[in-house]
Amino acid sequence: MPNFSPALRGDGHGNYRIHLIGNSGMSSTLGAYLSTKLNLPHIPLDEIAWKPGWQRTQDAEFREKVRTLMAQDTRGWIVDGDYRALGTLVPDTATDIIWLDPPLRRYLPRLLWRTFMRLLGLRSSCAEGCVDTWEEVFSSQGIVWFCVTNHGTARTKYAAWLTRMNVAAGGKMARLDESRGELARWKDDLETHLQQM
Template identity: 30%
Template sequence: MTPDIQRVLVVGSGGAGKSTLAREIARRAGLPVIHLDRYFWQPGWVATPVEEWRAVVAGLVARPAWVMDGNYGGTLDLRIPAAELIVFLDLPRRVAIIRAVRRWARWHGRTRPDMGAGCPEKMDVSFLRWMWTYPRDSRDRLLQALDAHGAAARVVRLCNPREVRAWLGGAAAPGLPRMRSLSAGHVGT
């Protein structure tokens, strides 16, 4: 029997569905959710300074239980070792970009619940460029960080929306935790 997993990290490209999946995992497993965007972005889309940001993340990962979503490569060295399970949304670029555009259309001018106060939804060239180059740049750095921390055995890699739905429905690759076994007694059907 899989012991209860109390710390889940959700990573992947912008628009891949990290926040949505994190909320669903947290709901099913009865765990608190931490959206890193809410902590990183100050009103007016002002980034938290690096040293302050690392201290914030260190405090968040020290909590006994969480489902945390967000990339922020500069803090992977804090988050990967603390996570008992890492869900990597490795979705195709076209899926992520379409989802990001839909999210922008839905929330344009308003602040999403998973975002910091005073940060209304926006779509700019730098974000689109980051999404476009994610498979070549950020994805490779994420894979290197996972490898450097020996995290391969703790990673559930989901490559398309169908795999996400199947995993949430209870399917898992051999040796990896099924969604239904993350937190016995708390996980919904």
């Protein structure tokens, strides 16, 4: 059973630069939770990467916007997501990397439910002005297809990161599998850590 104490390393001076990663759409809830608990800005990359009408932000503009947001609070930030266009900008400067890695059988129903709620207009889209449509969502360009086909690729990529940066070996990265109760235990450790601060 993994030991997540302390839940966050930080920089040793009470500052936290947290990078949340996983398959698409998995980390926004945890990002909002951490933002509230730590009083740090939450930076969801999807909101920056997409312009109205599902137009992608140009890579140079995207990187500059993310750099600017990361520099706004000297106490740190919570970056939610991982885009190839950013290179290693976020993980290299993070004090903590949290990999949310539930099995697809647990993750996919949540994705489908969230997508369905967006299609009905009961939940906001991932970026302003980006409207989900039935035709797009379930196409080969849509979020459902991307998440299913990207699941194995993301796991391979982040498993390689974990090999280099595992917190159990003194690194800064932790893997959380919610199906094993690891996310709940990690949150408990975080609550204990915050009470002791």
